[in-house]
Structures are given as structure tokens and as C-alpha cells.
Amino acid sequence: MKRGKWLLAAAFLAPAIVVLVGLVVWPALRTIFDSFYGPAGKEFVGLDNYRDMFRFERMRIAIRNSFIWVIAFPFFVTITGLILAVLSERVRWRTAFRLMLFMPAAIAILSSGIIWRIMYEANPERGAVNALLNIPASMFSPPGDLAGATPSTDAAFDRDGLIVSLDVGEDGGTVLVGMIGIREDEIPESAVQASSIADSPEPPGAGTLVGVVWRDARPGENERGVVEAGEFGIPDVVVRLIDAQDQELATGVTEPDGSFRITGIEPGAYRARIPASEFREPWGGITWLAPELATMSAIIAGIWIWGGFALLVIASGLASIPRELQEAARVDGANEWQVFRRVTVPLLAPVLGVVFVTLTINALKMFDLIIGIAPGSVQDEANVIALEMWRTAFTGLGNRGLGSAIAVFLFVLILPVMVFNIRRFRIEEERR
């Protein structure tokens, strides 16, 4: 009977054991062995691979980035999950909310990376993240009406803006400021045909300066410096009249036809200045996937992917802590923050630990997200250990020895975290 039991058990266990020994145990041992051998796995090189690993620039960047991942990612995801778990306890639609946040976990991580690459487009016109940031940015420093424009008439830029010299005679003066470099779709909607007032044979009148700021370009042929039919005025441009001492005398603002009028001026030589703010370029956006930012941006995408997981685990932990303790603290006069900090968080500590450790392992194994999110030219700078292992072993010539050494290195980093994870997992299961 005993023998029979053994055979029976063996029959049930055999398929799993054969596969595990053949494809996990043996290959893992073989990888350790290989890590002491050269690129083709032929010559014994001792610890050379382990030394070289820290010498190669690409691998050093990968180690640095993995380090950043391990430090930042579990922390921010756990915090996000904790805050949202506590807050969502207070609303009736918490199940829907948690489900919504958990959804990204179902999607391939590569796909999530691609989704965020779309979000991170640098141009605020195209990338949603920068478009959102552009709202406050354009509030605090709005782009000028003349952004990107250069003068077509006689004028020069100085530190404070564009300077035009002009004369005001006994019966007034005129000035023309033509602008080029404004795209057709950049013409403001309020703009109309540019004013021909400056060309009028009648003088503006004593003490009066009239001028036109206009887009000195139209479809087809056009003459520079002349207001022609089909050319638009530029409205709302501030023009300051200054004297030789750089003293501001008067200010005009252009009409929809680009004309402005300043009165009460003594005859003489003056200068008109269009302030630099009128030429201010719109905000160009943050290049989120630039080499120096890519790791941070990928971590933000990581929060989006795993935040829902952290939220769910912490929420289920929250549901199991006795509510009386929180109530008691409130009765004792603790405010909500104190209840959270002194009662809820300590009671949740084991759950938070579980989430944190799981995320640490995920951070170390990070692979597909980098491939999905980082443009080809940034892959080297956003590199992580797990990605570098694959690149070393399976791309280009394929260095078997070094690839194995990186795998072992990764294993050594994951091992303690994983042992901790499994141990608490077993304890938890037994408690059930």
C-alpha cells in the first residue's frame, strides 16, 4: 500500500516535476555555470563577466536606473494606493472607482508603455500631459501676438523688444511695421485687411503719430514694406513711443486692421518699441522622454499601471481592520489626519509591506515598459537591468557569458525580496 501511494503520487506529480527540473532548475544552474565562461560559453574566464558588468557604460546606466526604480517606484505606488484606498472608502461608488483604476493592470505592459508615449508627446499641441501643463503655463506667461515673427521693414531687436526709428513732423508722422514669419493659420481671427492709413496723402495732423503693424505677406506675389490688398493687420499689439533717453512717452494698441494712433507729440525724432512680451514664443512643453527624464516619466506611467493593484490590496486590508479602533480614536478627539497617521497606517503596516515588496520585485524585473515607452534613441539612457540582460544575451552578437552574469546579478537582487514575499505569503495562507 505504501509503495502504491508513492507511485500514485509520483504519477500525479511527474509532469510538473519534469517540466520544472528541465526548464527551471537545470537552466538556472546552467546559467550560473555559464556566467564564468566567455561570450560563446567555451573558455573559462572566472569572475571577468562580473567585473565587466560594472565597467560597461550601458550596464552602468541600467544599474543606476534600476536603482532609481527600486527607490521611487514602490514608494510612490504604495502611497498612491494608500491615499486612494482611504479616500475611496468614503464614497458610495468605491467599487466602480477601484475597478476603473485597476483596469490598466489588465493591459500588456508594452501597450501601456505605448499609451504613455502618446501621452508624453513633447509638443503641447499634441501631447496630453504637456497640454494640461500648458494651461497654467499660458496663464502666467501668455505667448505674444507676434511669436516667431521678424520685421520686414526697417527695425531692429534689442533686449526689450523691437525698435523702429521714426520722425514726427509739424503735421504729424507715420510709421510702418511689417511682419513676416507668421503662418497663415496663426493670423488672429479678429484681424481684418491691413489699414492703408499710413499711405494716405493726407497727413495725420499736428502732434499725431499713426502707424500700422501688419503681416507683410499674402498668397501670391507681394512687395515688402508696402501694405497691399489681402494683407492682414495684427490686432492688440502694444506699441510704446520712447525718446532718445529711453523714456516712455506714450503707448498705443493696434486695431483689428493693425493701425494705432498716438496723439499729443512734439515734433522730433523718436523711436517706437514693440515690447519683447509680444514676441514671446508659446511654451514648448517638457520633453518627457528626453534621456535625462525618461526614467522618471516611465515611473509615472508605472504608477498608472500598478496604482490600482496597490489600491485593491490596501483597500481589502482596510476593510479587515476593526472599525472600532478608528471610531474610538475619533471619540477621543483625534482629527482625521491623526486617525489616519496613528491608527489606520500602523494597522495596515503588514498589507503595506506586502504591496511594497511586490512592487520592488516588479521594479527589478521591469522590462516591457521601457521598450514601449522610450523612443529608440533613448533606450540606452532608460535602460534597466532586466532589459540589458536580454539585450546582452540575445541582440547583436549575443554574449552568453555576460548575459548569464547579468541574470545571476538580477537573481541575487530579487532573491532576498522574493524570499520575504513567499514567507509572508505562506504565513498568510496558513492563517486562513
Place this chain on the structure above:
Amino acid sequence: MSTDGTAPDRAKPTPPQRPPVSDVELVGLTPKTPAQKFTRWLSRSSVQIVLVIVALFWLMPTIGLLITSLRPAEAFARTGWWQAITEPSQLTLENYTSLLGDSNLIDAVLSTFYIAIPSTLFPVFMAALAGYALAWIPFKGRDTLFLILVGLLVVPLQMALIPAFSVFRTFGLSGLPALWLFHTAFGLPLAIFLMRNYFAGLPGSLIEAARIDGASEWKIFLKVILPLGFPALASLTIFQFTWTWNDLLVALVFSTKQQPITLFLRDRLGEFSTGIGVISPGVFLSAIVPLIIFFAFQRYFEAGLLGGSVK
């Protein structure tokens, strides 16, 4: 106090001295004055607002992807996807119709099924067998064996890639069989762990009764254990299927002719802006299968993913 599980918010009482706790006091905590009611309403609705904003932010990337996939690539080069909200005329199904006419994509979707289905069924079945033996057939060294098998969870799959690759080549196994075997191997430790623990919790009287009736162990496994273990089997199946469906690393190493959709996408990332008309609907199609599973089997999905988080 709160039957629906929500923590009631209150005006902040900060009495200088600890008041005696009594039922009267507890009743007194429900807001009475208009000021207290207002504070409570404010704090409650501000939480609502914050969570609505968070939810919108969380949905935004997915919505952005969906809209991007419905706009022509030229539109992507010029403006952001949100422009289509005010100008819905930009939206077109063209990307999808041309993508569905792309035999490469059809092959990729089919290949993903060919890879994921056996890679799910093999380990689940093997783990169910092993889990039954580990839970209900007493033999010497059983607990140690269980510990060792589960202990294999610590081995990251990077540790096996290179030798497994050579072995498969030596045996002439490439493509699908290699992918199935490798996914099975690295799905097993967790699967065995979950199966054994679930089976161990089943009522022993049922199994004993079946044994007394003279049923073979195989029959008990099929007729008693598998039906009773359905919830755990379902969670595990869903987890493993999603895992293999979404896999990129294993496919990168072992795929030959049959390439899953993740590889299809990855190969097109080189020309991101011009290829967005293929990439964005491709991402959506790759996501739709796990998302359907997610919404259809939400409970099992959650259980599976939370259980699998140890991986």
C-alpha cells in the same frame, strides 16, 4: 456606526480635555448645527470631487489611445487626440479597416491565441494534478517537496532564458512548442502553490467517501476535486492567460514564425509617428481581449491577479 462601511466625517472637535465616553457622547457626534452639517458636506463632497478628478486622470490615457486609434496618422502629426472631442469629424474607422486587412496583424492575433491557450491549459492542468497529490495523497517528504516546488518562485525567468534557448535548439523545438513549455515551466510554481492550498481546504469527508466507494484517485480528481476547485481554477486560468497574452520577453526570445501581437507592436515602434495608424489600433486590439476578460470575470480576475502578485 456606519453600516455601509463608510467612515462618517465630522466637524473637527478638539476639546481641550478628553471627554468621558458614553452613548450620549457618541450620539452627540452626529452633526447637529448647520455649521457642522456644512463642514461635513464640504469634506464629503471634496473627497468626491478629488476622486472624480483622479478617475478622469486614470481614464485619460486609455481614452487618448482609443481616440488616437480613430484618427488618421496625419492628424496625429499635427494635433493632439483631444481635438477630436470638439471636432468629431476627424474620427474614422480607416485605421481599423486597413489593419484588419493586414494579414500580419491577423496572424499576430491568431498566434497570440495559439501561444496563450496551451500555455494556460498545460500549467493549470499539471498544477491541478500536482496540487491534488500534494494535498490529498500522503507520502513521505510531501511537505518538503511542496516547499521546494513553491521555492522555485524565486527564480526570475531571466535565469533560464539562455540555456533553455540552447536546449530547444538542440532538440529542434522552436516557436510554439518552445513558448508553451517555457510558459508552462514558469507558470507552474505559483499554480502549484495556489492549487494545493485551495484543494487542501476542500472537505476531506467527500474525498474519503469517494475512496470508500472504491473510486480511483484519478476518478476522484476528475469528479470531485476539479468541480469543487472551480473558483481557484478559474482565477488561475484567467491569471495565466492574461500573463501569457501580455508577455513580451518570452516571445522575444523563443518566437520564430508565429509572433504574438506584442511582438507585432514592438517591431513597429521604430517609426512611431508615421506608424501610429497601425500602432494605436494594434494596442487597442491587444488590450481588448484581456479587458473583456477583466470585465466579464472581474472577481476571478482580481483574485487571480492578487494571488499572482507574488510572481
